[in-house]
Amino acid sequence: MQHSTRYRLIFSFLAVSFVAGGVSLFIGGYLLYNAVLMEANNQVRLALNAADDVYETHVKFVKVALSITTLGAGFRSSLSEKRTEDLLDRLDRMAQHAQMDFAGIVAADGANICRIGPKVFQDEKGQHENIIARYVISHKHEIAGTVVLSKAFISRENMELADRTQFYPFKGANQLMPDDDQQLACMAIGAGIPIFENRVNGELIGVLYGGIVLNQSTNIVDQAQKSFFFDDVQQEKTTPMASILFDRIRIATNIVDEKGNRAIGTEVPDEVKEQVVIQGKQWTTTQLYLNDRYISAYEPIEDILGRRVGMLSIAVLESNYSNVQKKFFLFFMLATFLGAMIAIVMGYFISYQIMKPIHRLMKASQEVSTGNLSPDIGPISRDKEIAILQTTFKDMVESMKRRRMESRSQIIQSEKQASVGRLAAGVAHEINNPLTGVLTYTHMLLRRTDFPDDVRADLQVIAESTERVRKIVKGLLDFSRQTKLDPEPTEINRLVEASIKLIENQALLKGVTVQFHQGETLPLITLDRSQIQSVLLNILINALDASKPSDTITVHTTPALSASDTGNRGVEIIISDTGCGIAPDNLNKIFDPFFSTKEVGKGTGLGLSVSLGIVKEHGGAIRVQSEMGKGTTFFVWLPMNMNIGETKNETIGR
Amino acid sequence: MKLLVVDDEGIVLESCRRVLEFEGYEVSLAKSADEALELIEKEDFLLLLMDLKMPVHDGIYLMRELKNRKKDVPIIVMSGYSTNETIAEADMMGANLFLPKPFTPDELLAAIREISKRRSAR
Numbered sequence: 001m002q003h004s005t006r007y008r009l010i011f012s013f014l015a016v017s018f019v020a021g022g023v024s025l026f027i028g029g030y031l032l033y034n035a036v037l038m039e040a041n042n043q044v045r046l047a048l049n050a051a052d053d054v055y056e057t058h059v060k061f062v063k064v065a066l067s068i069t070t071l072g073a074g075f076r077s078s079l080s081e082k083r084t085e086d087l088l089d090r091l092d093r094m095a096q097h098a099q100m101d102f103a104g105i106v107a108a109d110g111a112n113i114c115r116i117g118p119k120v121f122q123d124e125k126g127q128h129e130n131i132i133a134r135y136v137i138s139h140k141h142e143i144a145g146t147v148v149l150s151k152a153f154i155s156r157e158n159m160e161l162a163d164r165t166q167f168y169p170f171k172g173a174n175q176l177m178p179d180d181d182q183q184l185a186c187m188a189i190g191a192g193i194p195i196f197e198n199r200v201n202g203e204l205i206g207v208l209y210g211g212i213v214l215n216q217s218t219n220i221v222d223q224a225q226k227s228f229f230f231d232d233v234q235q236e237k238t239t240p241m242a243s244i245l246f247d248r249i250r251i252a253t254n255i256v257d258e259k260g261n262r263a264i265g266t267e268v269p270d271e272v273k274e275q276v277v278i279q280g281k282q283w284t285t286t287q288l289y290l291n292d293r294y295i296s297a298y299e300p301i302e303d304i305l306g307r308r309v310g311m312l313s314i315a316v317l318e319s320n321y322s323n324v325q326k327k328f329f330l331f332f333m334l335a336t337f338l339g340a341m342i343a344i345v346m347g348y349f350i351s352y353q354i355m356k357p358i359h360r361l362m363k364a365s366q367e368v369s370t371g372n373l374s375p376d377i378g379p380i381s382r383d384k385e386i387a388i389l390q391t392t393f394k395d396m397v398e399s400m401k402r403r404r405m406e407s408r409s410q411i412i413q414s415e416k417q418a419s420v421g422r423l424a425a426g427v428a429h430e431i432n433n434p435l436t437g438v439l440t441y442t443h444m445l446l447r448r449t450d451f452p453d454d455v456r457a458d459l460q461v462i463a464e465s466t467e468r469v470r471k472i473v474k475g476l477l478d479f480s481r482q483t484k485l486d487p488e489p490t491e492i493n494r495l496v497e498a499s500i501k502l503i504e505n506q507a508l509l510k511g512v513t514v515q516f517h518q519g520e521t522l523p524l525i526t527l528d529r530s531q532i533q534s535v536l537l538n539i540l541i542n543a544l545d546a547s548k549p550s551d552t553i554t555v556h557t558t559p560a561l562s563a564s565d566t567g568n569r570g571v572e573i574i575i576s577d578t579g580c581g582i583a584p585d586n587l588n589k590i591f592d593p594f595f596s597t598k599e600v601g602k603g604t605g606l607g608l609s610v611s612l613g614i615v616k617e618h619g620g621a622i623r624v625q626s627e628m629g630k631g632t633t634f635f636v637w638l639p640m641n642m643n644i645g646e647t648k649n650e651t652i653g654r
Numbered sequence: 655m656k657l658l659v660v661d662d663e664g665i666v667l668e669s670c671r672r673v674l675e676f677e678g679y680e681v682s683l684a685k686s687a688d689e690a691l692e693l694i695e696k697e698d699f700l701l702l703l704m705d706l707k708m709p710v711h712d713g714i715y716l717m718r719e720l721k722n723r724k725k726d727v728p729i730i731v732m733s734g735y736s737t738n739e740t741i742a743e744a745d746m747m748g749a750n751l752f753l754p755k756p757f758t759p760d761e762l763l764a765a766i767r768e769i770s771k772r773r774s775a776r
Contacts, residue, residue, distance in 0.1 A: 425735065429707065432734025433663040435756035440669030443759040444676065470756050477735070 006355060010347030017343040021336025025329065032328050037295075040321040041284050044297040047240040047314040048282075051224035052299065055189070055244075055312060058212065058220050063144035063191035065098035066208050070193050079105065079195055079206050084114045091116050095210065099219070101188070102157040103210030105195075106133040113206060117158035129153045132192035132209040135304055140204060144191035145304040147211065148246075151184040154213070165215050166265065168249050170309075186215040187246040187301075187310050214244050215251040216264055224314075225254050244301070245311040248273040255315060258290055268298070268311075276300050277308050286318055293318040357381045361393055373401045424476040431473050438466050478610050487618075489524040490532075492557050492571050492638070499536040500555060503544055511549030514540075519557035522571050523640050527618055532638070535611040539575050539634045542607070546579030546632060553577045560637060562621070569640045570620070576633035582626035590624065655700035656680040657766075660690040660716065661732070662708040666755070670703060673759040679766075687711035691719055699727055701769060703753075706733040706744060717747040728769045732757070 078086040095103045095116045104115030135143050155162040167184035190211025196202045224242040243253035248267050255263040275283040276298045284297045294315040301310040364375035381387050442463045507514050543553045562568035591612045619639045626632040659670040667683045674681045684690035706713035731744040734755040741752045753765045
């Protein structure tokens, strides 16, 4: 039993630690997951902004390179004089420095003047396919940005470039062609600078254009990747990866496929295109690519004509962040496990601490059951409940001890009473013989008429005094008399009635009313009729003595449980008078032998003590309530079944 | 006819003799049950006044002996120890009256008168 309590305790500790751990694991995990996800999204967006910067920088770089070229000494004169070799030389240098894939100059009418590249040939038609030049010519100012260039344009510009460039079908790549006609095209960043006759204004004499084809380019995406704040401790795979998408196709990226090649030509889902290219939003999503989940952010790329033609994208391995989560989970599991271990250990010790006083109590109660009424229950516990248990147990044992002492003192008391009784009986007997002599001789002398009156008066005093002695001795005898009870089932009401009848005449003479309210359904009580009757008579006569004329003595009988004993059934006889009452000081003396408030010679002071003895012998009790001037009430309680075993009756020698 | 008083106490014997002789009764006194039995053997008595508690042989013995010897004589038992039992016992042994000690001369004479009243009524 002790073990089960201990294990139950440990188990509850465990349960609590698991519940607490589990709940915090889930709540914390959830919160952390969201936080990590948010952080990841923020980081990805930041990375995207960085990539955007890199992209824009390249655009500016192209534009600046072109601008500087146009500002070069002699450039304008070379152009106006159409010195193509000089111009080409300048363009070559520029393209080399700026790593441009294509560059050229067109005249104000759009006709090509010169362009870099190995195969230079004159356009016959379709000069308008040069979107950049066309834009600059029509708008008369410089332009830089993203452009979609058709394969035809690239082919004309540089055959070699066209050969190594991967083109993809695109609607509206050629402004001259109908929209629904899909043409192969590529995406590029390019710029165009108008060249005027003189620096301030004047006729447009040409347009310098150039650019970098983005398809398969590595520059921008790798620079973007390098610009990210991630330190080099991180593996390649964990760093964010940048991609440039033409429409929905990755044309430049540092995402690699399983063979380690750049994942060029792969597509993003329709949803991304819908949100970013068509709706023009920034978009973040998680995607599966090659068994890894990526958090990807996209933003649209607009070309110089304001069309959303592609996307810039950053992808980060989700595991970068979910690793943190995994670590968190692991940590929490460990913490929960540790908590459980602590719970077991603590539970073991705490239960030991809790059980220790209980064990002590158990041992103590075993000791009590074997008769040791002073068991060691140890120090009072600081636990309230256990302390209550301990003190209650202590009180219980104390009261058991007290009761045992009481019953012991009761036995001593009754033994004392018996010996006093025996003594009284002996004394009474011895006194009675000489008393007979005194009485006889006094009365004989009183019969004589030859004595003077004063002698006769003295004799009278002797006679009366002797009478008193006789009464005292008789009382002593009554007190000492411990006769065997002669119990028989008795109707209490009858007995009370008979007793009242005996004093009725006296009451009538004194002018005192005696009322009797008979209780109903009284059980038969087994008692010694003559003894109980003498008890009732004693109390009734006392009541009568205490009463004045017109006072009332009321007697009740009622079924009643014992006041002291637990639920012992019986009958209570209540005798109350409206007489003078008993002084509080005397109230606890009235049952003492020889205590009397009656006039000297009227009472022996033994009546109530004898009565109490009789009632006690029946296993009953007498209580008394009294108020000076208002009256006294005696409660005589008698049990249904008297328990004679307790008080051994002693018959005193004849 | 004579009355016989049996008591181990001299003062009781003397008190009874005084009262009874004063009233005109003839009185014999015995200090013990055995002495009483001797006297009873010799003569008949009108009445026996006896104590219960006496050394050697008590009143109960005396009454039993009288019964055995078929002496039908009224008996008044005097006792300084008047418990219900002693009274009942005396009653059973054939005592006609119980006179608790101490008694006044009047009480003694009343008891005797009561006995003779019962006698004559019979």
